Amino acid sequence: MVSANRVDENLWIRRFHPAPTAATRLVCLPHAGGSAPYFLPVSKALSPAVDVLAVQYPGRQDRRHEKCIDTITELADAVTAELLPVADRPLVLFGHSMGASLAFEVGVRLEKAGVVPLAVFASGRRAPSRHRDESVHLRSDDEIIAELRTLSGTQSAVLADEEILRMVLPAVRSDYKAAETYRHTGGARLAAPIQAHFGVDDPRVSRDEAQAWADHTSGGFTLHSYPGGHFYLNEQAPRVIEAIARVTDANSHPAI
Template sequence: MRANVWLRCLREAPEAESRLVVFPHAGGAASYFFPLSRALSPKIEVFAVQYPGRQDRRREKTFEDVVPLAERLVEQLRPVDDHRPVVYFGHSLGATVAFEVARRLEAEGNGPRALIASARCAPSAHRSHEIHLLDDAGIVAELRKLSGTADRLLDDEELLETLMPAIRGDYKAAETYSYTPGPPLNCPVFGFYGDDDVRVGEEDLLGWKAHTVGGFELHGLPGGHFYPSENPTRTAEEIEARVGSVM
């Protein structure tokens, strides 16, 4: 696994015992996970997925469908250089993307040791709030409700104009996702959610149990939908515990 246009190494640790690959939320970028990566143990090397359509990839077309996005990521996440164990952490939309990547790589015998599904309902329990169909003001209102984007960004009309295509495209991918039945994952799935999340709660995460034969655990953390940035130290502690349990 190497840093490239699709993967950013947030914590380089050649001697690390394991790797964590983090998948961003709708409208999110690899840099969102930088504070979390700093809080994690140096025994874990951290890579973040960078979707097209944002930051240095802003001129690229955003994916509006989870499946082709996952298929492109399979090419990047297929092990090529060593056999260090890998755990996926997918937040919101990222949980669905990580699931689709994991099921494809498991079919090749190269799946992750575990999937941490964060703040996202199970693939088979998918539902849409049709946020991608709202006008820009409506999407901004949703972002303010979830507190996932700094107010200074939402108040910067020029910057927001450049971000909106990626945000809308990501929401479309999340909300039009259609689960295709198939074998459950062999790896364990850990469901994480924020205690104060206004969109996704404990009941939504329980559905992930049906998508694995490797065991399922549910963990609530303090904070809202974007608890990883609200409480990076606590989130790092929970991730480290889960990584340690599958090594």
């Protein structure tokens, strides 16, 4: 059994509500510019039935003095290395936006190591095989700030505070670079089932692009749409959490 301290003392993985007896671990991967506390409400809702682990990328909050990682490949390698020691229980991966691409790549690496997730939730992101030419990471600071305000993904208090906003911009730019330069090399498919979730008014992913996640798994696929835009999660969290709970509850109480 892996010690709870192994996670609690980890810079990469945050546990807000320890659940030492939970049968399943949910790993939450934030969006570009996001941080682990974004998933605090998810942890509160699912614990103690689920051990919720939120990933904290370098270059933000208490890791702000660390160098940002600006490729999905390097991020996936690092996150996978941190998850393998805590894969003594079944894992569910949930990623939003950039985090969805990362969840897929982490899933590929976990499966190569013999750990097949119960499910991978890809939220607010097109399938890896669908490409768009995007270059937000090359824009000026003011243009990136305008993008953040358009998508409404950053907390309003942060957007209103120019000083704080300028402080987080390096991490935002790095994450956008990782997301926008990510290219699926082809061939890799997950054995784990994939659930794609998206907002119907999201300018960053169409229904067709979300449906294309079906091409990346041999384990089953479902598509879920919600009212809202790129951060539909902010309003639709209870419904998404319910979808996660259906997977984790099934693992806790398997059919006989």
